[in-house]
Each structure stands twice: as C-alpha cells, then as structure tokens.
Amino acid sequence: MIDYFKFLHDSGLYRGYIECAFWATSDGEGLSFGRDRDGRDISEEMQNQTEKDLLIFLYTTREFLPCGVEFAQIGRDFWFSRNGHGGGFSDRDYEFADELQEIAEIFQELTIEKQADGKLYFLNL
Numbered sequence: 482m483i484d485y486f487k488f489l490h491d492s493g494l495y496r497g498y499i500e501c502a503f504w505a506t507s508d509g510e511g512l513s514f515g516r517d518r519d520g521r522d523i524s525e526e527m528q529n530q531t532e533k534d535l536l537i538f539l540y541t542t543r544e545f546l547p548c549g550v551e552f553a554q555i556g557r558d559f560w561f562s563r564n565g566h567g568g569g570f571s572d573r574d575y576e577f578a579d580e581l582q583e584i585a586e587i588f589q590e591l592t593i594e595k596q597a598d599g600k601l602y603f604l605n606l
Contacts, residue, residue, distance in 0.1 A: 489535050497556030498535060499523070505566060506593045514593050514601070524600035527593075531603075534588060535559070542584050545577035563588040564606075 489495045503515035538559055539546075546555065562569030562585035570581040590606040 485536055485539075486532060489532055493551060493553035494535055494539075494556045495531060497551075497553030498531060498560050499556075500553075501557040501560040502591070502593060505560065505564070508595065514595075522595070522599060522601050524596075524598075524602050527601055527603050538584065538588070542581055545580045545584075547573075547575040547577070550575070559585050562586060564590045 499520065500515065504513055506514050508514055535556070558569045558573060558581070560569075561567070562571065562582050565586075570578045570585060575581065591603045592606055593601050594604050595601055
C-alpha cells in the first residue's frame, strides 16, 4: 500500500508548495513570509490543509501530470495557479498545462497569516 503522506514529503511536492506559499505571500509589513522560515511555525491546521489539498490535486490530475518534471515544481505551479499568480501551469510548456491550470483554479485562493499563538495559518480569500 502506498503511503501518500510520505510521498507528499519525500517527493518534494509539499516542500515546493510551502516554499512557494512563503515566498509569494507578504506579512503585514510587506515582507515575504519566506525569510528565515524553517517550517516549525506552521500550524497543524496549515499542514493538514496543505496535505489534503495536495492529495486531492494529485488524485484529480493524475492523468495530466507531466513526466520528467520535479514534484517540487508541480507544488510551486499549483500554489501560483490556485492563487491567480503568473508563473503557474499556464506559463509552462506541459502537454496538459491548460487542464492543470483549470483544475488548480477550482481550489480557493489562500493567503498566510501569523496568529497570536505565533503559528502560521492559511486564510481563504
């Protein structure tokens, strides 16, 4: 049996997605969340939502995923595409880029917020 959660982390998909989310999101002072971030301040809710969204995306796009592309790049493209940024699937020369883009856009846009407990959470836009 495949351990899908292990795959998310070992393949680089989770890392690529989270690193892109941090890089592309600014805090209240206009600074990227990506600076000096080691992941220990990710809330359990943020981690769970990331894993759930990535698993749903993988399952839904399994027939469209390009061969030979690092999963970390797929994670970055998914973050950019779901949030309406350039640089996602629509900017790639993948055979099924349009299908991947359309599926990613079904997911709700997110931003990151640091809350009073010092942990990071996703907020729906």
